[in-house]
Amino acid sequence: ARIVTLPGDGVGPEVTAAAVAVLDAVAEHFGHEFSYEEHLIGGCAIDATGEPLPAASLEACKSADAVLLGAVGGPKWSDPHAPVRPEQGLLALRAALGVYANLRPLQVHPALAALSPLKNEKLKHVDVLFVRELTGGAYFGAKTRTTDTATDECKYTVAEVERVTRRAFELARGRRHKVTSVDKANVLETSRLWRSTVQRVAADYPDVKLEHQLVDSMAMLLLTQPSHYDVVVTENLFGDILTDEAAALAGSLGLLPSASLGEGKAGLYEPIHGSAPDIAGKGVANPVGAILSAAMLLRHSLGLEHEAVAIEAAVADVLERGPHTRDIGGQAGTDAVRDAVLVAFE
Amino acid sequence: ARIVTLPGDGVGPEVTAAAVAVLDAVAEHFGHEFSYEEHLIGGCAIDATGEPLPAASLEACKSADAVLLGAVGGPKWSDPHAPVRPEQGLLALRAALGVYANLRPLQVHPALAALSPLKNEKLKHVDVLFVRELTGGAYFGAKTRTTDTATDECKYTVAEVERVTRRAFELARGRRHKVTSVDKANVLETSRLWRSTVQRVAADYPDVKLEHQLVDSMAMLLLTQPSHYDVVVTENLFGDILTDEAAALAGSLGLLPSASLGEGKAGLYEPIHGSAPDIAGKGVANPVGAILSAAMLLRHSLGLEHEAVAIEAAVADVLERGPHTRDIGGQAGTDAVRDAVLVAFE
Numbered sequence A, B: 001a002r003i004v005t006l007p008g009d010g011v012g013p014e015v016t017a018a019a020v021a022v023l024d025a026v027a028e029h030f031g032h033e034f035s036y037e038e039h040l041i042g043g044c045a046i047d048a049t050g051e052p053l054p055a056a057s058l059e060a061c062k063s064a065d066a067v068l069l070g071a072v073g074g075p076k077w078s079d080p081h082a083p084v085r086p087e088q089g090l091l092a093l094r095a096a097l098g099v100y101a102n103l104r105p106l107q108v109h110p111a112l113a114a115l116s117p118l119k120n121e122k123l124k125h126v127d128v129l130f131v132r133e134l135t136g137g138a139y140f141g142a143k144t145r146t147t148d149t150a151t152d153e154c155k156y157t158v159a160e161v162e163r164v165t166r167r168a169f170e171l172a173r174g175r176r177h178k179v180t181s182v183d184k185a186n187v188l189e190t191s192r193l194w195r196s197t198v199q200r201v202a203a204d205y206p207d208v209k210l211e212h213q214l215v216d217s218m219a220m221l222l223l224t225q226p227s228h229y230d231v232v233v234t235e236n237l238f239g240d241i242l243t244d245e246a247a248a249l250a251g252s253l254g255l256l257p258s259a260s261l262g263e264g265k266a267g268l269y270e271p272i273h274g275s276a277p278d279i280a281g282k283g284v285a286n287p288v289g290a291i292l293s294a295a296m297l298l299r300h301s302l303g304l305e306h307e308a309v310a311i312e313a314a315v316a317d318v319l320e321r322g323p324h325t326r327d328i329g330g331q332a333g334t335d336a337v338r339d340a341v342l343v344a345f346e
């Protein structure tokens, strides 16, 4: 299998290297062959080429079996009014790969419950899979700007809503058979289209229970009854906000992976944390989010479920027994955590 | 002073009556005269007149000194595809009154910390005032719908951003001199206009510290460091989501008030809870959110700061010692809580 790596900025290269080491060990252990090709994206790409997603990077990603990304951005490129910005590379890549379904699983490891801002009793049995629409909505709609006025258009077609919704229902079938669709149908036209499309699609999945929730209520319910949710599907911007809110429950952003999937194209895998410029280059970043992203890569792009589960089990073991990086209350560095995971594949 | 009451639907009439009883006691105690005029809004207005905001209601509100609203909506009118819906009345009222600044204070009463999903240590010193832009953005932008496609336009002018921002900075001067502005400037054009306008306005308030935060990060930071925030200002839809998220921290929605203010026009005051159809008519709704909204009415529309503080102190006392309604772990009814607050004004 051909994997493109896009280490990106800040701690991106460190955590990506750790994830690749784990993929290598898995390949060796289970007898697979993975090849890697590294490319530029984000701030480092702007510095080297003037563009946040150089053509060479995009072409490599398009023909790869999967893409493993670190993180993009940093203080050097953080002016939101600059004409060229790191996150444009990420948005362009999502669009070009057509990865419309962003999967963000959330579980709270019992050993780490003390780190969560939420009370322990709320965290029991929390196991949510967010499915965020990733290539539509206000992110990709028309924008205008004059001295006096700015506009953003949020646009959705039935086809866009239908494909991501079907993905959510399919995923629910492999889980607890429940889908919560989040919108703002009492105010937004796109949300009314969203809701009626989800409702129609649901008829094809009579074995899956569907409920609708307004985004403002959902922001509250994620805190008051997080264990109620199984699969949560929502549009791009609501998903951006709700998944970050939910991520806070896990105790550290450094723990969480994501997968962005399209239709028979290369999947894009990245930890949900950012480039963390304050700790970049120090060897202390938590590699768990990146390593679990590699597990999702094996599952969703390479069909290697057994290998994915093996990585997840190894990570769970390390979270249980240590070593732990600083973000989760330990003293260990990135390499020590990587090595502890690697033990499972010796 | 002329106060228009809009009890609305569900528990709205019950909690509004309790708040009016407190206003009456304050008037008697401090020697003021308040007159009340009751009008229809929401589902009950649709049933009676076919419209969610009848002209008579709107005219009365426009010429009042202040408007006290209960709640709108309920299962009977909950189809988001219906041509006439209760929340349209609320949105039309906000627009017609020009109440562009929605103030939502959040404090967590120590006696109720056990009810919060957040750990106790996170709740210490939480005292946030959200200032949500209320008459612009995607709520009031152009919408289109065909069989296949829907759009919502989010639009902001510099003037719209500037007036709500100035209100936030002014309010920060009476508090801890800190403003956090929330946007999504790395993606949205309206957010870039928002951010540069806030930045410019801030120059007129050198005594107030300003920070910018992206909405996704903010959804997380509200949980990990809630006591960090003083005044938080943001656009309409982000404010809708973040204030509901924050409200979950208080332990019950029934506790929280809001004020919506414009330029020299009647302010609109309402508890942030909804119509709570499941408990409507049972006399068990928590009247605290409505009573604290009445206190905000005295402060912001009638200039009666001393009286507002007296209500807030009386409520704090009842939260400390009981009686408590069911939502906060007690057994008391609406009237018992009202009466306990009234004791302070005998």
Ligand SMILES: CC(C)[C@H](C(=O)O)[C@@H](O)C(=O)O
Residues within 6 Å of the ligand: A087, A090, A091, A240, B186, B187, B216
């Ligand atoms: C970097 C930014 C553009 C991005 C987004 O808003 O999608 C990030 O927050 C994410 O969630 O992956």
Ligand SMILES: CC(C)[C@H](C(=O)O)[C@@H](O)C(=O)O
Residues within 6 Å of the ligand: A186, A187, A216, B087, B090, B091, B240
């Ligand atoms: C009822 C609804 C239209 C309203 C809103 O979204 O503004 C409510 O959620 C609120 O926050 O007051």
